[in-house]
Amino acid sequence: MAVVEEKPREEQLPTRKKKIAATGSDAAAYAVRDADVDVVAVYPITPQAPIAENIAQMIADGELDAELIHVESEHSAMSAAVAAAATGARSFTATSSQGLELMHEILYIASSLRQPVVMALATRALSAPINIWNDYADAMGMRDTSWIMIFSENVQEVYDNLVQAFRIAEHPDVLLPVVVTLDGYILSHTTEALEPLDREEVLSFAPKRPRGYRPVLDPDHPVTIGVLGAPNWYQEVKVQQALAMRESRRVIEETGKEFGKRYGREYGFIEPYYMDDAEVAIVTLGATSSLVKAAVNRLREQGVKAGMVKIRVFRPFPAEELAKVLENVNALGVLDRAVSFGGALEGPLAMEVLSTLAVRGITKPFISFIHGLGGRDIFVKDVVEMYQKLLEAAKSGKSVTRTLFYGVKSRKGHII
Amino acid sequence: MLDVPRVEIRFHGRGGQGAVTAAKVLASAAVDEGKYALAFPEYGAERRGAPVLAFTRIDEKPILEREPILEPDIVVVFDPSLEPEIYMKGLKPNGMLVINTKKTVDQIVKLLEEHGLQKPRCIARIDATDIALKHLRAPIVNTSMLAALVRAAKVVRLETLEENIRKVFAERPHIAEANIKAMEEAYNSTEVVCL
Amino acid sequence: MSTNQEKGFPERFLGKKYPETMEDLPIAAIVPWPGSTLDVTTHAWRTFRPVINQDKCVRCRLCWIYCPDGAILEVDEEYTTSTGKKYKVTFKVDYDHCKGCGICANECPVKAIEMVPEMK
Secondary structure, X not given: OOOOOOOOHHHHXXXXXXXXXXXXXXXXXXXXXXXXXXXXXXXXXXXXXXXXXXXXXXXHOOOOOOEEEEOOOHHHHHHHHHHHHHOOOOEEEEEOHHHHHHXXXXXXXXXXXXXXXXXXXXXXXXXXXXOOOOOOHHHHHOOOOOOEEEEOOOHHHHHHHHXXXXXXXXXXXXXXXXXXXXXXXXXXXXXXXXXXXXXXXHHHHOOOOXXXXXXXXXOOOOOEOOOOOOOOOHHHHHHHHHHHHHHHHHHHHHHHHHHHHHHOOXXXXXXXXXXXXXXXXXXXXXXXXXXXXXXXXXXXXOOOOEEEEEEOEEEOOOHHHHHHHHOOOOEEEEEEOOOOOOOOOOOHHHHHHHHHHHOOOOOOOEEEEEOOHHHOOOOHHHHHHHHXXXXXXXXXXXXXXXXXXXXXXXXXXXXX | OOOOOEEEXXXXXXXXXXXHHHHHHHHHHHHHOOOEEEEEEEXXXXXXXXXXXXXXXXXXOXXXXXOOOOOOOEEEEOOOXXXXXXXXXXXXXXXXXXXXXXXXXXXXXXXXXXXXXXXXXXXXXXXXXXXXXXXXXXXXXXXXXXXXXXXXXXXXXXXXXXXXXXXXXXXXHHHHHHXXXXXXXXXXXXXXXXX | OHHHHHXXXXXXXXXXXXXXOHHHOOHHHOEOOOOHHHHOOOXXXXXXXXXXXXXXXXXXXXXXXXXXXXXXXXXXXXXXXXXXXXXXXXXXXXXXXXXXXXXXXXXXXXXXXXXXXXXX
């Protein structure tokens, strides 16, 4: 009887990439390298600086053939990134906090001129008092600038999201800038396992398009970018932009699915966690999602039907997807890491989630939580406490009509 | 290997001793061994000489907890002049203290008693400053302390650590080799006592 | 316009030269062909129009240099003055784009440009 030789097991499995240890800043720089970016215009600021340093090192070592523009401020960094994109180059920048604020004017210009700039934002609180640690105040400040905004939960997502960002931004049906966030320190300076792709793979997933596929600055074929828009046409330009943002949903979805098909990590607009039978749920963003997931695990062990939803794409806001997963919960909370001072509710994400539900006629006992401002540590036990508050709300059927600040040092207790 | 699914390690050092790098290299070695790891420093206004904290979590499964480690399994103390109240804070009763000191284990126990602190289950002592001065001509004790940690708790293999040190100093192999010599001496001279 | 299409811009990046609705408008109001300023006349702003006295004009070109709108044209047209002096070029005003600011008249060293009220 002939012996059929069995293939060694390894050969039958799809080849796994070797995992390396990397910080979020390393991951961002690797993505820039693997996407073969042409122009990097960046001004250093904590905690984004290691991204700029890594890229500068790669260019010096010959690993990346890009033009590194040494600008004198973030305003110039964004201006240069927009101008580079307008010549048809693949253009990248990165910043944090006050740097983003200084860019603010040009953020609108990047998106209004429909220039596919990609930016990494190491999120950081805004002054004053001066603070270099993580919260989402800077990111939330750019929510109306018509940038596509993708939040990352871990170091792997920083890499994967940036790779996808180039493909989304440069898609002819989108042509909008994309920002990928990484929580300052919590991701930018944390070492984790990362499975990067090969450069050939990244370039086949997010290929550089021929220069003439969109109108670009070219002396042989002059175009005018940045015209005056008088009242007779300004509104139409803005509506075009709003429609492009809506249209980008399709491209973002396709891109996330295709990424999953190729590399086994599929990305959607949201990531529901234990939502199938959840009775109480918290919606949050970024690396904070990990903590909320850990709290859900802890509560599930105790038999509490807790769930959570991570918003991955904040702009365009995934209203349809979110409404669907939240339909059946008994009570709902939103954990924000930024304050919209004087708002109907003070959590920016809370307001998005509430309007998503309200316009679809869904009402739930609701609590808006704010914690973790300026790098204040959120512990899993704090999140568990929030879930307990939600269980009470589910029982009483009542919402809390004002935002609750958690973990506050106050004579009135730690919830204000 | 510790017989627990997750190990949480807290490094106490002073700015310039390499605590942050140690936490990172340890995580990197754990990832190389196919585990999940998370390493992060507690950031403040960084300056030489200021007390520095860094954390490493190692697990067989993906790690969701990004909070600082308040109740570590192991504390690694780079500098004997740090206050015992600070580095012993929250250490689990069955935890381990790995300390760079010229004191004997008995003297360390006595010091903890004097400060009214609970004794850890195990103490690993090493004179890492002497070893670092001998091999590196500088009191940068992080590599020696990692070797002591690995000797005492076997969180990763010494060889994996050494490979990672070679990666960190890829462009300066003589520094890598000096560190590896220090690690080997530290590994062999670490004294582990379980109380 | 054809050059851009040859270049591969899809139709929707181009729009119509004179859009009627949002759908006709090029993306980001980018004007994907050169020379669009020529199509936009600015003469209606004018209250006084510069008139060049070709006999007095010494062809020094200062008006051409100072005009902020490029509305002074240097034309290859021979001219003989009443005193018999011959010039190879003639300076003219582009009345479609001259806004009537009067800088040319002010700068003219021989006072050859007169600002004449527009008759409406």
